[in-house]
Amino acid sequence: MRRGLFISFEGGEGCGKSTQASRLKSSIESAGYKVILTREPGGTWLGEQVRRLIKDQSDDIPCARAETLLFLAARAQLVEKVIRPALEEGVWVISDRFSDSTLAYQGYGRGLDLEELAKANDFACSSLKPDITFLLDVELEESVNRRLEREKKLNSSADRIELEGKEFHSRLREGFKELAAKEPARFTVIDANASIDEVQERIWTRLKPLV
Numbered sequence: 001m002r003r004g005l006f007i008s009f010e011g012g013e014g015c016g017k018s019t020q021a022s023r024l025k026s027s028i029e030s031a032g033y034k035v036i037l038t039r040e041p042g043g044t045w046l047g048e049q050v051r052r053l054i055k056d057q058s059d060d061i062p063c064a065r066a067e068t069l070l071f072l073a074a075r076a077q078l079v080e081k082v083i084r085p086a087l088e089e090g091v092w093v094i095s096d097r098f099s100d101s102t103l104a105y106q107g108y109g110r111g112l113d114l115e116e117l118a119k120a121n122d123f124a125c126s127s128l129k130p131d132i133t134f135l136l137d138v139e140l141e142e143s144v145n146r147r148l149e150r151e152k153k154l155n156s157s158a159d160r161i162e163l164e165g166k167e168f169h170s171r172l173r174e175g176f177k178e179l180a181a182k183e184p185a186r187f188t189v190i191d192a193n194a195s196i197d198e199v200q201e202r203i204w205t206r207l208k209p210l211v
């Protein structure tokens, strides 16, 4: 049986990852493939607990290394319990964020060593990498507007990481672009400032030859 395709979505807050991941799931299903959509941190019981720990506001703010290890624990569980078994059964997997987010947030964002983080990622994922990674790139202003829009819609509030300042988010954006430049075969950078339909079309153009 052919192994499933593993696709990840990356980019800063509010760039449209969740919107596009869910649309892509429908398109792939319509093309006749089995596909699961998962998110990071989350996708397993352990992962959802980690998500809560990371998003909670507390005085005991996790230091950068602790934060990294929390994300990695969630990822290890997701790879072992969900992603690998699905791929081996020929099911496609879409992940809303994956290992590149660790390099961007904890590396470029928080200043931890990129090589050390890459090794830690490898350990957590037992070397699994996405086949295709879509980096949704939007202007910082646009991403802030979209995030606020979403908070209004869902009646939610920004979490600890979303509330980081402009410089942090700008380092993230540049970091993601550098990561994409280092692995052009895996990454497709999408200008995601356009409408939801237009961005969806750009993503599908990349995938169409594979279905």
Ligand SMILES: Nc1ncnc2c1ncn2[C@@H]1O[C@H](COP(=O)(O)OP(=O)(O)O)[C@@H](O)[C@H]1O
Binding pocket: 011, 012, 013, 014, 015, 016, 017, 018, 019, 020, 146, 147, 149, 150, 153, 192, 193, 194, 195, 196, 197, 199
């Ligand atoms: N291309 C787009 N144009 C305008 N609004 C968008 C676009 N993509 C997503 N949005 C809206 O912006 C908000 C954030 O999108 P979301 O998919 O949740 O981003 P992310 O998962 O990357 O944080 C949502 O309210 C969504 O409906």
Ligand SMILES: [Mg+2]
Binding pocket: 017, 018, 019, 096
């Ligand atoms: Mg999202």
